[in-house]
Amino acid sequence: IKNIGVFTSGGDAPGMNAAIRAVVRTALFNEKKITAIYQGYQGMIEGNFCEMQSRSVSSIIQKGGTILKSARCLEFKTKEGRQTAFENLQKEGIDALVAIGGDGTFTGANLFSLEYGIPVVCIPGTIDNDLNGSDYTLGYDTANNTVIEAIDKIKDTAASHSRLFFVEVMGRDSGCIALNAGVASGAEAILLPEKDTAISELIDMLETAADKNKSSTIVIVAEGDKNGGAYNVEKHVKQKFDYYDTKVSILGHLQRGGSPSSFDRVLATKMGYHAVQELLKGSTRVTIGIRGNKIVTTPLEEALNKSEFKLDEDLVKIAQVMNI
Ligand code: ATP
Numbered sequence: 001i002k003n004i005g006v007f008t009s010g011g012d013a014p015g016m017n018a019a020i021r022a023v024v025r026t027a028l029f030n031e032k033k034i035t036a037i038y039q040g041y042q043g044m045i046e047g048n049f050c051e052m053q054s055r056s057v058s059s060i061i062q063k064g065g066t067i068l069k070s071a072r073c074l075e076f077k078t079k080e081g082r083q084t085a086f087e088n089l090q091k092e093g094i095d096a097l098v099a100i101g102g103d104g105t106f107t108g109a110n111l112f113s114l115e116y117g118i119p120v121v122c123i124p125g126t127i128d129n130d131l132n133g134s135d136y137t138l139g140y141d142t143a144n145n146t147v148i149e150a151i152d153k154i155k156d157t158a159a160s161h162s163r164l165f166f167v168e169v170m171g172r173d174s175g176c177i178a179l180n181a182g183v184a185s186g187a188e189a190i191l192l193p194e195k196d197t198a199i200s201e202l203i204d205m206l207e208t209a210a211d212k213n214k215s216s217t218i219v220i221v222a223e224g225d226k227n228g229g230a231y232n233v234e235k236h237v238k239q240k241f242d243y244y245d246t247k248v249s250i251l252g253h254l255q256r257g258g259s260p261s262s263f264d265r266v267l268a269t270k271m272g273y274h275a276v277q278e279l280l281k282g283s284t285r286v287t288i289g290i291r292g293n294k295i296v297t298t299p300l301e302e303a304l305n306k307s308e309f310k311l312d313e314d315l316v317k318i319a320q321v322m323n324i
Contacts, residue, residue: 013139022272
């Protein structure tokens with residue numbers, strides 16, 4: 001391997017910059033050329049490349065988003081698109097890749113490497129924490145901290161007016177943020193995409209909370225909850241239960257931004273370092289992950305097998321106990 005290409009793709013996540021920095025510096029430490037590919041697979045197709053030096057990644061470890069930009073690129077899903085991408089990489093002399101992104105990014109990387117034989121190692125960068133192969137993905141810890149900060153503020157106003165707040169958090173398929181932030185903020189109920197909580201069940205919980213004279217009530221709704229999001233849940237609850245004045249707050253994209261937490265910065269640095277080491281050892285089509293505080297690799301096919309992803313059932317139970 002002479003020249004490693006690094007890119008970010010799919011949804012951005014805090015910690016991606018710290019990972020880019022680690023990849024660049026580890027490659028340079030090993031006397032390899034390192035080339036940034038801007039805008040993910042789109043940049044590969046357009047030949048948007050830039051050779052990186054150690055100083056190219058100065059003072060980015062604390063920044064959210066991604067300095068390499070990200071894109072969703074439909075053309076890469078076509079054979080012709082991937083052919084153009086490969087020709088551009090060859091022209092640039094890029095002979096290995098580090099891809100930072102979510103499951104779509106992994107799927108593209110796996111296919112591309114199978115088709116053209118280019119070694120690729122992935123780093124899981126998504127706030128959703130929904131990939132097999134790692135206990136934590138980059139950005140998840142920061143997103144949880146952002147969400148609990150927001151909920152703490154909502155609780156202040158909810159308590160002052162005896163209100164019931166429905167707070168919608170990100171997670172179309174994964175309830176990780178909702179569950180974790182719900183426990184960390186002491187929410188009265190948490191609606192998860194993985195669980196089918198009926199409105200009647202939620203109303204029972206709210207009635208119990210009302211009987212206990214709680215000053216405020218927070219219900220966390222993951223965006224992928226089967227009842228159709230926080231506004232729908234509020235509408236249905238309001239029809240049957242008018243004990244509280246109800247409000248809805250959708251946290252939205254602020255959950256994806258912000259300076260990465262210490263945990264995400266260190267994890268990103270470890271993952272970036274190991275991604276390059278794995279490429280140099282001859283690994284390909286694997287993702288870097290952390291399991292039980294150890295950096296591990298998992299074949300991409302396995303990491304992409306969503307059916308193996310499980311919500312923390314222990315924490316689901318604990319959340320219910322905490323609402324006694
Ligand atoms: P997030 O989890 O934050 O959404 P992601 O990496 O899953 O991140 P996607 O938009 O799904 O985000 O995927 C990123 C890019 O990967 C796509 O825009 C596309 O270029 C490429 N990609 C996704 N799926 C495929 C596929 N089946 N074949 C080839 N390329 C793909």
